[in-house]
Every structure is written in structure tokens, then in C-alpha cells.
Amino acid sequence: MTTLEVEALSAGPNRQRTPVPRPPTPQAETVLTVDGLTVGTARADLVIDVSIEVRAGETLCLVGESGCGKSLTCLAAMGLTPEPLTRKAGQISFLGDDLSRLNENQLADIRGRDMAMIFQDAMAALNPVRRVGMQIAEVLVVHRGLTWRQAEKQAIDLLASVEIADPQSRAKAYPHQLSGGMCQRVMIAMALACRPKLLIADEATTALDVTTQAQILKLMRELQAETGAAMIFVTHDLGVVAEIADRVAVMYSGRVVENAVVDDLFEGPQHPYTRGLMACRLHAASESHGRIAAIEGTVPSPARRPEGCSFRLRCPHAAEQCIEPPALRPVRGGHWAACHFAGDFA
Amino acid sequence: MRLQFILAKLTRGCLTLLLAVTFVFIVLRVSGDPVAMMLPDDTPPAIVAEYRAAWGLDRSLPEQYVRYIWSAVQGDLGYSFRDDRPALEVVLERVPMTLLLGLSGFAITVVVGLVTGIAAALKRGTGIDHAAMAFSIFGHSMPNFFLAILMILLFSMMWRVLPSSGGATWWHLILPAVTLGIINAGTVARFTRSSMLEVLHQPYMRTARAKGLKLTRRVVAHAIPNAAIPVVTVLGLRLGSLIAGAVVVETVFAWPGIGLMLVNAVGQRDLPVVQTIVLLVALTMVLTNFIVDLTYGWLDPRIETREAKEDR
Structure with a gap:
């Protein structure tokens, strides 16, 4: 890596982070532990041996290209693995409970109350024929046992807390009468209704324009600080990562290839794929005179990953030993990478 | 905009009525002389002419x-x-019987059709689904007179548990109502199933699960309202054809409704009665x-907005 590139990574505009509410203390309660999760069909695995952990008040970003298994990992964490996929191995424990021991009804009690999810396309994720206020209130009726009247009143307060102007009349609106940004705020209000311990945001800001995206990110950070929730934030946007993450897990082709505290990751990415991602950023390109870098080739389909390291065929550093699959190993304190050469990069 | 919409629909409805009445009027008059049918062959021409004049059949067709x-x-x-007596009076006397049969059949259609369709969608690809769809094809493709006769054979002749003809007691209602209900339930089940399947894979259904809603609530509060429109359309068509659809079933079961009356009136060339019944059906x-059409706007708020936008 040239000095110019290093500078580009560390001095880009996205590096000016607004301070995160509080850095996670190691003593903070572990909210979610995913241990060796493998999800797939009989023919192919879409998520392979993924282990991640989030603590209360901490934000973990899952980063990677489309189809690398980020969303699927999140859905599995909610116990929502979509058919025909199944969880083939691994353990997910939430607040100390092994999720696989719970039946569907017990899971339903936890979902929406202790763990909540925000989806990418909020407009589509809201029920088109029901008023948004009712959709928020429903969570409170189901989990808190409120009457509809109480719940709807509280829904209006929640809409106000996600900074929707005129919440009283917005509560009566249908999703199609709101903008994408407003729908996303409604989703957030709905997710936070029961003050969950874990909030999973799956590309929550991807569909929004930059200004709205910044507002939503700020809002989510503030609300997280207020509730002390753990957050998993899925994105493919490194700018967003810099903005919101405490820890980052980079995924490639179903595996976590690098896992580090956000500053360590930006300052010294140890996996060639992460380094490639960083080089692809626009401002990195502008400072290296014009050309937008791209990682050669495409992500292999889960059914035909190359033997050994699945990034091998696209990797500029590939060597003979890459035919052996690299294990995720610590490079230095808390910084893990799955590459035979991890630690060799400056 | 609402008023304009309603007016347009009403105008179209009136035109439909006029077309139906005109068509029947012409067909009835070119297909045979009612007087010749009613009077014995050797009636003196003078008396025939008298009848024709009394019924207005001596005038030209356009004038009539x-x-x-x-x-x-x-x-x-x-x-x-x-x-x-006035044709309307004669026909209206029979309407309650047809309504009774039609609405009972319709109730069976709604309950059986929706339950089968929803169950099939939720249990897609299982034995329940296959059985439901077999039933649907059975109901859809079985001619109603054939099912009616089959019912009579089984329940009235072989097992002798239910009466086969007439409308004297509530027991008489069962066979014709079930026949009507099952015939239509097949179609409704199929529409319900496909409409539900489409909805069940929508992102908002995943949201409902992520919110921690249990199956019943997800289906009742989130899936059904979204799946309702195509189903309501089919149900509406079925409800509209209640009287028309009852003709065959009423005839087979000798149910004293306007369907049976229509068949008899056509045979007897009682033109005013036939015309009145057709008008009523239309x-x-x-x-x-x-x-x-009016319920669409209520079922799906997006439709009303769309109409409002198009109007502007």
C-alpha cells in the first residue's frame, strides 16, 4: 500500500466521526453471541462458520458485498431463517438463552420485545393497508398488553421521538402517503417501541438519499445511547461504518474474513478483501488521481467457491498456500483476520 | 371525484340494464308467438287476434x-x-325463496372457499394443499346440474336422509344450498390461495414476524386484508350471479324460486315474467x-389515492 493510499483511508471526510456516545466497556453485558453459525441448503452453504458478538451499547457493523451472507446472518439471529434455508450448525445465544431451545411461540415473545429488526426497504416492509400508527401500536398491544387506545397514544409519542413532525396526523397515514425516510423512521419507532436489548438494522439507510441517511444515522445513534441497546448494523457502505460502528465484521462469500475495532480496521486492514473495499471508496479514488479502484472478478456463487480461501481467485496476493483455507486468527489484540498473510500488510 | 366516480359507474350500470332488457326483448319476440303456444290449435282466428291485441302483440316491434x-x-x-296480475308482483313473490337459497349457498361458498384457500396457502405443497386444490378443481369443473343429481342420488335415494325436491321445510334447503355453495367454493378457494401466496412472501409479512406476532395474528391482521381484493372481486361476481346461478339448481331440486319460475315462464312464453326476471338478474x-367497486377504496387505501391522482 502506498503512503498516498494510507492517507486516503485515514484522512477521508468520513473519518471525522461524531463521538460515539460511550465506548463499550468490556464488562458490558453480552447481548448476542453467534458461535460457528452455518446456514444453507443441502447443496450449498450461504453462511459458513460465522461467529460474532455484540454487547450492550455497542454497535457491530456487518460489511460486505451483496449476497455475502450479512442479512442472512441477521435473520438467523432473529430465528427467521427463510425457507428453504436451515441453520445447519452453530449456536445463537441471546441474553444467555440458546435460541434453538425455544419454540416458535417463545421466539415470537422475544421478537419485537427484546430483539427488533429494521429492514432495508421500509416502504415495502410496512403493511400497505394499515395505518402506520396502528402498526406501531400493535407491537405494544402484543408485547406489553396495552389496550389499543393506550398503545396508539404511545405510538404517537414514539413517532415524535423519531422526529416525525405532526405525529398525531402522521399516525393516521398509510405507508404510501409517507416518504421513504419517514417510513424508515416509522420502522425505527416500531422497532424501539418495547425498548429492545438488541436492534438489528439491515441496510436500514441504503435506500435513502444522503441527507436523510445522515439524519437517520444520527437518530439511531442517539436512540441507542438513550436505551443502551446493542446494535448490529448491516451495510456495504464504509462511510456509514465509519460513522456508526464500534466493531466491524467484514464478510466475504459467507464467512467473516476480518473482525476488528473500527479504528484498527480503517488504520490497518489485514485482509486483502477489506483492503480492496477500502480502495474502492470514492474519496480514496479522488485522492489517488481519478480512477475508481475495483476488485477484479466477482463473488463466487455459494455452490462453486474455489477450494481453499474463497477470495483466492480475486486476490492480488494469492500464493500457493492459499489453496489451504485460512482460519480466522488474531493478528493483534482484538483484530482478527482470515488470511495467511494477515499481519504482513503495513 | 368520488361523486364523479359513482355517477360514471351508475351510468354504466343503467346502460348494462338497457342492453340486457333489449336483448331479451328481441330474442323473445323473434323466437315464437306466445299466443300460438297458449291457445289450442283450433282456436278461431278472431279470438287469437283478440288476445294479440290485449297483450299488445299486434303492434310493430319497434312500437312494442x-x-x-x-x-x-x-x-x-x-x-x-x-x-x-302484474308480472313484477308475480316475480317478487318468489324472490324470498331464491334469496334464501342463494344466500345460504353464498354463505357456504364464503366459509368453505376462504377456509380451504387460506389453509392451502399456509400449508403450501403439503397434503392439505393438494386436497384443497383437488376439491377446487372438482367444484370448478363439475357442472352444477350433475352435482345436483349426484346429491339427490346419494342423499335422497341411496341413504334417504334428505328430501330432494320442493321447498316446504328447512330440510329441503340443505341439498340445493350445499350444491350451489360447493360449485362456487372451488373457484373462491383457488383465488384465495393464490392471492394469499402472493401476500405471504411480501416483505411486510416478514416484518410482522420480526415484530413477534403469532401466526393467527399475522394471517388475520396482515395477510388477509392484503389478499382481500381479488377474493372480494370473485365473491362479488358470485353474489351477483346468485339468481342467475340458481336457475339450474332450482330446477333440479324443484325449489320454488324465480329460477324455476324463469324456466317455466320461458316454456310458457310468458314474456312479461321472463323480461321481469331478466331485468332483476341484471x-x-x-x-x-x-x-x-366501492369496497375497493375501503379495502386498499392506495386505490383511492390513485384515483384521486388520476382525476387531477
């Missing part, structure tokens, strides 16, 4: 038509040739369609 329409608009649908069709 204009007179008929004119008096129909004023609420006078003519006198029955057989029964010397009217129920138009009205139910109108009501279904």
Missing part, C-alpha cells in the same frame, strides 16, 4: 319496444300472460358490481 321501455321506466313491467349483477 318503445312502449315497453317507457312503461318499465315508470315501474310498470306488464301483466303476466298466465296469471292475470339489476343484482350491476348492483353487486357497484358495491364491490
